[in-house]
Amino acid sequence: MTQPLDSVATAPVAPSHEWRAARVVTVLTRLGAPVIVLIALVTLYVTSTQADHNVFVYNTFLLMCIGSLALSLLMGTTGQVSAGSAGFLAAGAFSAVWFDRSGMPFVVCALGGALVAAVLGLIVALPAIRLRGLALGLGTIAAHYVIVFVVDKYQQDTPDAGPAGFSLPAVFGLTGTNTQSKWAWLLCGVVTVVILAVSRLASGRTGRALRLIRDQEAIAGTQAVPVTAYKMLAFGASSFLLGLQGALTAYVAGQVSSEQFTLILAIQFLAMVLVGGLDSVFGAVLGAAIFTALPFVMQDAVSAVLGANQASLNGARYAVIVYALLVVVFIVAAPAGLAGLIRRAAGRARTVAERRLRRTVSGQ
């Protein structure tokens, strides 16, 4: 006797082990687990083998990762441009200074700085609610200059902040020998949390909504996607992360000055995510790595080609030229960035391997 049809449909089917394992791998990959493991391994390597100065350079890379992931979420996933990254960094850093001077503990200062930046980001994003595209870009440029002006005024009007800016207390004490290694592990943890958060936002229902806003904003509204709320979410989250980076950078360096926050820095953030690859955790981290290394590499390259004198005099300018050319080449030839190139190469390799496998199977 045949089974009734509905009992077949409702009969619980136990998922196979392979299916479960594949599912776990998919979820972990979607949350950026491979990149997290990679960063943890590199942190382990750097902190156990490198000198304090090199660990400091590695820390600047980890700090850059935070902002680069934030911008990848904003630009790559949501399709909103921001040239105000440096402004939000400054907002985070100087709010942290302000909290610190009112006697708050480190964690409150860092998170408080991030929160202030997030609120500012939401205010700046207000015009973007009504407008598409260009307005947000122009608005963020304006916001950059306004924030940097306010921050600079604060620095000038505070008597004990010299031209070099504010000094911040050493979080891990002054006497410790490997303070930079301690920072590296703390930052590694922060970056892990940021990767998990950004990946979570960029996947599932939220991710689909954000990408629909990026690709077809007018249609997103008709699909019951609250466009305004999601845009504000993306902009608030990315400003929060940039503020966090600013605050942490101030603490790691022990000093912060308003002159650090130039429009050039903001443009470098844009360049970073473009070259690394948009809408990709791996791409954001890759971009941060390239742009942390570039000044050092260029210094050596210029010094080898044109002499040490030129390197110290004009090294930074040659570095700008190289990074600008790099961005232009990527924009014209590979808009998906390095991550996109790698993905394509991997895909091609897989096709070739599959074809070869099929040929050997059919040959037998």
Add this chain to the structure above:
Amino acid sequence: MDNVLLAVFGGLPLGATYALIALGLVLVYRTTGTFNLAHGQLMLLGAFVLASWQQHSRGPFVLGLLIGLAVAGIVAVVLYVLVLKRTVGQPHWVAFVATLVLGQLLDAAMSLYFSAPSYVVSIPGMPKGAVAIFGVRVGQSELIIAGIGVLLALVFIAALRYTRLGIQVRAAGQDPVLASQGGIQVRSLYVGSWVVAGILAALAGVLYGSTTVVDSSMSGVALIAIPAMVLGGLDSFEGAVVGGLIVGVIQGFITVYIGGQYVNAATYSFLLVLLLVLPRGLFGTKEVVKI
């Protein structure tokens, strides 16, 4: 009353410069849809070329000016043909980022090539004295520069409105497909509008540079002209001139009544407010999206 006049006459020369800058920005925005954030670097380039011509050769001013304008025009076209033209079809912000990065590239290259920290542009025959208008002393050269700027802008607008070529440019910007069906060479018009924008930038740079010194800070002036363009409505030529003059005069008032250090921050705050309350500006076209 004196302060009011001082503010107005202090702001007008700036406003005329902003009008010229905004015209160049509007021209490429309307034709090729690109917001050129490297416009300030083109200004600086024109002024640099003229200044070093005046420094190194005894040749006539006009020749140096023409070389400066030509260099800026050529570089503008190179930027368009090699890079910006190829961002068509990519997300809108790609061109935005590209012009920002190209601006950085030009800045770095210029600071390598023009190695002196600052240059001087002097326009021959420019009077040095000041005249009294309603009891306020105003620099003669600044008045003349304001006049030249406004005159250039008006001639340019008239050309766009009444000449055959001008009408073709506006048509190509409005509907490229229809314009090309009507026998208009849309692609050459795009290239041509970048040349003209580069020349306008260099003219603005020379006029602005002749009142101050020519140094790397000039590339920021084009960014401060953005509020003028937004006030005018982003895609309106007449709006660019009106917006430029208004923003210049507003800056004059800020300088006189609040203080020079607040000018930039106040202008950018003005832009943020403008984007919020009057995003289409005074003369802008309404954006309609059809699904």
